Amino acid sequence: MTRKGELDTPVPVVDLAVMEANLRRMAEVCRRNGVKLRPHTKTHKIPALARRQVELGAAGITVAKLGEAEVMADAGLDDILIAYPMVGPQKLERLFRLARRARIACTLDSVEVAQELSAAACRRGAAIRFLVEVDIGLGRCGLPPGDELMQLCARAASLPGLEFGGLLTHAGHSRRVRAPSEVEEIGRREGELMAGAARSLRVAGLEVAEVSVGSTPTAATAGAVPGVTEVRPGTYIFNDASTAALGLPGLTDVALTVLSTVVGHPAPDRLILDAGSKALSSDRLSANLLQGHGWIKGYPGLSIPSLSEEHAIVAVPPGASAPRIGEKVEIIPNHVCSVVNLFDELIGVEGDRVEVVWPVAARGKVR
Amino acid sequence: MTRKGELDTPVPVVDLAVMEANLRRMAEVCRRNGVKLRPHTKTHKIPALARRQVELGAAGITVAKLGEAEVMADAGLDDILIAYPMVGPQKLERLFRLARRARIACTLDSVEVAQELSAAACRRGAAIRFLVEVDIGLGRCGLPPGDELMQLCARAASLPGLEFGGLLTHAGHSRRVRAPSEVEEIGRREGELMAGAARSLRVAGLEVAEVSVGSTPTAATAGAVPGVTEVRPGTYIFNDASTAALGLPGLTDVALTVLSTVVGHPAPDRLILDAGSKALSSDRLSANLLQGHGWIKGYPGLSIPSLSEEHAIVAVPPGASAPRIGEKVEIIPNHVCSVVNLFDELIGVEGDRVEVVWPVAARGKVR
Numbered sequence: 001m002t003r004k005g006e007l008d009t010p011v012p013v014v015d016l017a018v019m020e021a022n023l024r025r026m027a028e029v030c031r032r033n034g035v036k037l038r039p040h041t042k043t044h045k046i047p048a049l050a051r052r053q054v055e056l057g058a059a060g061i062t063v064a065k066l067g068e069a070e071v072m073a074d075a076g077l078d079d080i081l082i083a084y085p086m087v088g089p090q091k092l093e094r095l096f097r098l099a100r101r102a103r104i105a106c107t108l109d110s111v112e113v114a115q116e117l118s119a120a121a122c123r124r125g126a127a128i129r130f131l132v133e134v135d136i137g138l139g140r141c142g143l144p145p146g147d148e149l150m151q152l153c154a155r156a157a158s159l160p161g162l163e164f165g166g167l168l169t170h171a172g173h174s175r176r177v178r179a180p181s182e183v184e185e186i187g188r189r190e191g192e193l194m195a196g197a198a199r200s201l202r203v204a205g206l207e208v209a210e211v212s213v214g215s216t217p218t219a220a221t222a223g224a225v226p227g228v229t230e231v232r233p234g235t236y237i238f239n240d241a242s243t244a245a246l247g248l249p250g251l252t253d254v255a256l257t258v259l260s261t262v263v264g265h266p267a268p269d270r271l272i273l274d275a276g277s278k279a280l281s282s283d284r285l286s287a288n289l290l291q292g293h294g295w296i297k298g299y300p301g302l303s304i305p306s307l308s309e310e311h312a313i314v315a316v317p318p319g320a321s322a323p324r325i326g327e328k329v330e331i332i333p334n335h336v337c338s339v340v341n342l343f344d345e346l347i348g349v350e351g352d353r354v355e356v357v358w359p360v361a362a363r364g365k366v367r
Numbered sequence: 368m369t370r371k372g373e374l375d376t377p378v379p380v381v382d383l384a385v386m387e388a389n390l391r392r393m394a395e396v397c398r399r400n401g402v403k404l405r406p407h408t409k410t411h412k413i414p415a416l417a418r419r420q421v422e423l424g425a426a427g428i429t430v431a432k433l434g435e436a437e438v439m440a441d442a443g444l445d446d447i448l449i450a451y452p453m454v455g456p457q458k459l460e461r462l463f464r465l466a467r468r469a470r471i472a473c474t475l476d477s478v479e480v481a482q483e484l485s486a487a488a489c490r491r492g493a494a495i496r497f498l499v500e501v502d503i504g505l506g507r508c509g510l511p512p513g514d515e516l517m518q519l520c521a522r523a524a525s526l527p528g529l530e531f532g533g534l535l536t537h538a539g540h541s542r543r544v545r546a547p548s549e550v551e552e553i554g555r556r557e558g559e560l561m562a563g564a565a566r567s568l569r570v571a572g573l574e575v576a577e578v579s580v581g582s583t584p585t586a587a588t589a590g591a592v593p594g595v596t597e598v599r600p601g602t603y604i605f606n607d608a609s610t611a612a613l614g615l616p617g618l619t620d621v622a623l624t625v626l627s628t629v630v631g632h633p634a635p636d637r638l639i640l641d642a643g644s645k646a647l648s649s650d651r652l653s654a655n656l657l658q659g660h661g662w663i664k665g666y667p668g669l670s671i672p673s674l675s676e677e678h679a680i681v682a683v684p685p686g687a688s689a690p691r692i693g694e695k696v697e698i699i700p701n702h703v704c705s706v707v708n709l710f711d712e713l714i715g716v717e718g719d720r721v722e723v724v725w726p727v728a729a730r731g732k733v734r
Contacts, residue, residue: 282649
């Protein structure tokens with residue numbers, strides 16, 4: 001039997017009991033709100049965990065890229081939303097191949113992508129479901145609610161081989177708040193804008209099956225708005241310093257940490273850990289609320305002001321308790337999705353006991 | 368035959384002619400300076416490229432972690448410096464196993480690590496070579512030149528099973544300059560501080576075989592200082608926006624780009640590319656000289672103010688030339704080492720023709 005403390009480092013470790021509680025809590029929130037849960041599996045990239053989410057009531061899963069969808073379909077997941085526009089002949093070929101063995105939908109926010117998708121469907125005598133992405137404040141993909149969005153939905157829905165599945169948004173700007181109290185308002189507004197856009201489309205005669213919102217911070221509030229049908233949180237399975245900084249949920253609900261070893265103490269005010277940006281990523285999610293590159297469990301006085309690829313540089317204030325060379329510490333990362341993408345395996349533990357080693361099957365599937 | 372423009376995206380592409388010129392130029396600089404070149408292979412993580420560096424005159428290679436050393440030794444590289452302190456029973460077991468099949472050295476900056484290494488060597492009836500790390504301004508690992516450094520060298524050199532191989536530093540702070548002109552001074556100071564520290568040790572009766580400096584920006588100037596014996600640049604094989612921003616070498620010497628597709632144009636001032644932080648990393652190396660997350664070749668008016676995991680958000684100023692949905696562009700990343708670590712393969716091209724696909728064999732070897 002392997003103990004957590006004996007693992008070679010750096011290594012990502014998942015507390016199975018905390019993870020299970022996180023999964024059940026979100027499933028319960030969605031049941032209470034009467035919305036479908038379609039978790040974003042980019043956070044874990046592990047088919048066994050996607051299956052657990054479905055066992056606990058998820059209606060299907062979300063993935064970020066086609067390559068992730070292929071991995072999940074290989075493992076038997078059969079209802080997959082690819083929250084990405086499909087562009088290019090290779091992607092279209094793979095998409096329609098995949099759609100023969102699983103229920104697939106993708107997203108789009110332009111007539112150009114809709115036309116290519118339609119042409120590809122027609123060439124194959126196939127049909128594909130799509131959701132139109134709405135920008136409710138993130139400023140990434142999607143059109144804002146309004147005439148142009150309505151026209152795109154109507155136009156794309158009329159193209160042969162395309163099935164209009166509804167509207168989708170992602171309130172990623174909930175990570176940019178200056179105070180946790182702002183998150184709830186963003187979630188409510190997310191739900192209301194989306195429900196409103198769906199109403200306008202229906203008035204115009206379009207059927208809108210799905211009104212899909214989400215992100216871990218806004219899942220509960222956006223999902224509570226009447227008219228919203230589905231939420232797509234991802235991070236909630238593990239949580240991280242970003243979600244904890246937002247106050248929902250708290251630090252005790254963080255299931256994944258990066259176990260790391262102190263390899264140097266070259267100055268009284270500086271420790272070196274063996275986990276750098278290749279283990280923690282350089283992400284500064286929720287940068288307004290977070291300083292540094294992760295939190296060291298059990299050492300509230302310490303911080304990680306900078307990373308190299310293989311080093312965390314830890315600041316040790318005068319008088320602060322600090323681990324010695326050779327000791328292991330657990331780091332709560334800023335952004336857990338990026339951490340998972342850096343490792344070939346996650347280790348699941350019950351207390352201090354290693355229970356399971358999961359290959360991160362969808363790691364690196366950027367295409 | 369596959370053309371570069373037909374590759375599915377996002378994908379890292381290496382211009383073989385530019386890479387070869389970069390390799391030859393650094394080899395020539397080192398020959399002229401009369402120093403050994405021990406390239407840091409963390410930049411490419413590919414044994415075939417390490418072998419090419421040795422063919423062109425490298426004395427051996429540098430790696431960041433033991434796992435990278437194992438991959439390189441498996442491929443026949445037989446003189447490997449692991450520029451990292453070895454801590455913990457698994458690492459020590461693997462280190463001494465590796466040392467039976469290749470010439471290995473590691474680094475340290477503490478008595479604690481030296482003692483553990485010595486004990487591990489003695490238990491196995493083995494010996495291991497080590498270099499002591501010196502901090503000449505980066506503020507990461509290493510002791511600054513001075514009495515404490517002298518005492519550590521003397522103490523560690525006296526321990527059974529340890530062979531003192533010399534001094535090593537890394538001038539990573541050359542990335543933090545506010546003007547490219549400061550880099551040369553940092554390099555000269557790097558060489559002088561290290562040569563001076565070696566002289567002091569010799570006066571005290573210690574033999575100092577190697578005085579090892581490096582980093583791509585300072586390799587030429589630090590390597591030109593008398594007393595320096597070895598340089599360890601890594602990035603020079605590919606270069607990136609960071610080395611280009613430092614002015615040495617320039618943009619035309621960047622060999623690796625990330626080919627990416629425009630997947631959306633949701634607003635007149637905003638394009639979306641399919642390469643996000645999972646393709647480009649979130650690294651802001653040389654942040655004083657760089658804005659944004661990489662440069663788009665052929666589109667000097669565009670910038671990448673932010674990334675999500677799977678999206679580059681491209682700012683399009685009024686009137687700027689911009690690619691259309693479906694078009695492919697090449698992104699010069701901020702920090703090429705981190706990009707390589709995100710991909711399973713690099714594609715080598717001659718002009719527009721795909722010539723070779725290299726597995727990134729040492730990707731993710733953080734342990």
